[in-house]
Amino acid sequence: MAQKPELVGRSIPQAAQLPAVSGLGLDSDKARFHLIDALAQHFQLDSSLVEVMRAVPRHRFVEPAFVSRAYEDMALPIGHQQTISKPSTVARMLDRILKHHHGQDRKYLKILEIGTGCGYQAALLSRLFGEVFSIERIKDLHLLAKKNLRGMQCFNLRMLFADGLKGLAQAAPFDAIIAAAAGDSIPEAWTQQLKPGGILLTPVTSANGQVLEQVIYLGHGNFQHLQLDAVRFVPLLQGTR
Ligand code: SAH
Numbered sequence: 001m002a003q004k005p006e007l008v009g010r011s012i013p014q015a016a017q018l019p020a021v022s023g024l025g026l027d028s029d030k031a032r033f034h035l036i037d038a039l040a041q042h043f044q045l046d047s048s049l050v051e052v053m054r055a056v057p058r059h060r061f062v063e064p065a066f067v068s069r070a071y072e073d074m075a076l077p078i079g080h081q082q083t084i085s086k087p088s089t090v091a092r093m094l095d096r097i098l099k100h101h102h103g104q105d106r107k108y109l110k111i112l113e114i115g116t117g118c119g120y121q122a123a124l125l126s127r128l129f130g131e132v133f134s135i136e137r138i139k140d141l142h143l144l145a146k147k148n149l150r151g152m153q154c155f156n157l158r159m160l161f162a163d164g165l166k167g168l169a170q171a172a173p174f175d176a177i178i179a180a181a182a183g184d185s186i187p188e189a190w191t192q193q194l195k196p197g198g199i200l201l202t203p204v205t206s207a208n209g210q211v212l213e214q215v216i217y218l219g220h221g222n223f224q225h226l227q228l229d230a231v232r233f234v235p236l237l238q239g240t241r
Contacts, residue, residue, distance in 0.1 A: 028059050031071040039073070039091050046098040048106070052127040053091060058084070061120040061148050075232070078118040080138050082234050085180055089231060090121050093201050094128065096214065096228075097176045100199045104175075106130065112171070112193070114164035114202075114236070115180035119145030125178075126157040133157075133171050135164035137240045163240055167193040174198055182210050183236035191215055191223060203233040 033054055040050040059070035061084055066076045075083040101109055107130040116122055116136035122145065125132045134157065136142040142161040149157070160168070165187050167177070172193035179190070182203035190200055196219035203210045212228040 028057065028071070032058065035071045035073065035087060036091075039088055043088070043092055043095060045091055045095045048128060049091065049094055049098055049124075052124050053087070056120070056123045056127070056152075058087065058120055061118040061123075078141065078144070080141055082117055082138070082141060084118050084120050085233070090124065093178055093212070094121075094124060096201060097178065097199055098128065100216070101175060109175040110171070110173075112168055112174045112177045113180065114167075114177070114190075115234075116145045116159055117141055117180060119148045119159070121178075121180065122157055122159065123149055123152055123154060126154040129156075129176075131156050133160065133168050133174075135160045135162050135168060137161075137163050137237065139241065161240065163238060165189065165236070165238055169193065176200070177202075179203065179236065180233060181236035182231075182233040186213065186215065191217065196220075203231045205235070 036050060036053045039045060059067045061078070062070050062076045063078060069076060073086055073088050075086045078084050106128060109129045110131040111125050111129045111133070113122055113125060113132065113134040116134040118141065122132065122134040136145065136159065139161055142159060145159055167187070167189035173195040174193055175195055175198050177190050177194060177200045179202035182205045184205050186200070186202055186204060190202070194200055194217035196217055198217050200215040202213055204213045210231050210233060212231045214226040214228055216224045218224055
């Protein structure tokens with residue numbers, strides 16, 4: 001029984017409300033802490049999320065030409081017409097998963113990410129949860145993510161080159177599924193691969209633009225749907241290349 005979606009949530013802050021960053025290089029830690037601390041305060045982020053976002057160097061995941069903008073709150077190109085998601089969007093999606101599973105031991109939670117891209121969010125997920133699977137449909141990006149994550153000790157992260165529309169039946173069910181690409185509807189495979197009590201977060205494209213949608217599996221075939229904020233993600237596409 002799907003409930004009527006309800007619009008909730010705070011809007012994403014305008015760039016002007018967040019700190020401007022310049023002069024990276026040796027200053028990159030400082031620039032990163034500045035951005036993450038502003039996001040933490042603005043969105044009242046979970047403290048473990050703040051800790052991992054402070055630790056993971058986002059500038060190592062962006063193209064060299066954009067390194068100086070890595071600590072502005074914006075999506076940036078990663079090649080193949082794809083982007084690394086905006087830090088505030090990543091933060092709020094991960095925060096929602098953490099708060100949903102509040103009180104549970106994170107090391108026992110199994111997460112599926114659709115759209116590895118450059119691997120930034122996968123790095124955060126692997127530091128936050130027990131077991132993480134991440135699927136990417138573009139071979140070059142799958143390889144780029146592997147390269148970016150080399151030496152980052154993400155031993156609990158499995159990256160797969162595949163079409164994420166089908167989810168990952170062999171590792172299901174999941175405590176959370178998080179998609180970084182927007183389709184016109186939510187693939188049934190994803191909702192079917194949630195554990196009872198599991199949460200799915202995905203952007204969905206409609207006539208009015210993209211909205212972040214949350215689905216919670218209540219068990220016994222019942223789902224609770226909620227529409228959150230307007231967002232902007234790259235399209236969810238079929239097949240691999
Ligand atoms: N998680 C990334 C965001 C990557 S952008 C980050 O940390 O910033 C979204 C990614 O989804 C793109 O790399 C795109 O190729 C991928 N994608 C789109 N459709 C997909 C599909 N069906 N299966 C797997 N990945 C897909």
